[in-house]
Amino acid sequence: MPKRVDHDERRRRIAEALWRIASTRGLEGASLRDVAAEAGISLGQLQHYFRSKGDMLVFALEHVNELAARRVRARVEASATAPSPRVILRESVAEMLPLDDESRSGNLVQVAYFLQAVHDERLREHAKEGVPLLRALFADQIRRAMAEGQIAPDRDPDTEATLLICLVDGLTSYTLLDVHSPAEALALADAHLDRLFTP
Template identity: 45%
Template sequence: MPKRIDHDLRRRQIAEALWRLVAANGMEAVSLRQVAAGAGVSMGMVQHYFTDKEEMVLFALSSLTEQVGRRVGEALADQDDPLQRVRAVLVQTLPLDDERRLEARVAVTFLARAPVDEKIAAHLRSGYAEGHAYLVEQLRAAGVPDAEQEAFRLVALTDGLTAHTLAGHHAPAEALAVLDEHLARL
């Protein structure tokens, strides 16, 4: 009987290898060959799933977005309070553990690439708009004045905390404390 191959799993393994490569060496280190080596597969296998580097990079970005989205969904499942829902979303983007630190390093790299790559920029704009709209909805439900501007502030605060935590300026627990202090003021 022929061996069944889980193509989604293979594509995911390749995407995760790309994440590790980006997190360790930046976007300029990404090549089909380097990702194949990182995934422990042949170059031919990578080319079977992705026609070029751009397609592979965009798939890796989409996979990262989906992974964070799944975790956010799980975190929201137990939350009824709108401000706790806001917190649950934002906490999932802070680099508080190894998994989120890897995701944050990759996300920051994609964000830095967006000004020169319209496809990455478009993907990030779409995700940002969706996330911002959700935050605004929850902030309004919590009765927060000027929910639209507060959502902008919260995303900027979280992005800044992420960047500075990744740079080692403060510990993850300190970043979480700053976010919690801000949310408590609302």
């Protein structure tokens, strides 16, 4: 049975089991035993790959951040030339919002991590690092639109990018709480973009 094994691949599989639990029961409700059971392995095996629970949490957060960043970047790079900045921004926003069940699960995991990160310096650094990247990405598109005259020239790209990110975050929270539906969240984001894109 034992053989040479890809450590990172095993860790990723364990992290995905953790997400499945975190998206339904929350991060705190995920014990090592629960994660091991969800991953279909023994507690001993899990501990072979993660020396402590904290290690597992940090790895899973890094992994989720990496995947999210890759998804957004892929979408933007795949359509950076042809479509308008507005389309790119709207699609990015749509991908960040919990519009389908899969995206909802991902957002629940990130929210669970967010709360943990507020009280844990080690996690906070990882949780923060994605934001400037996303802001730069959004600001670039806004600058492009300003150059094309689609956005008023007196707007500050960085400010508008930050506002958009914060708005999406709030929309996500209230969508997760069922305060409004995914469709309403998207409509609200569109309303915001409508007013951003006025010469």
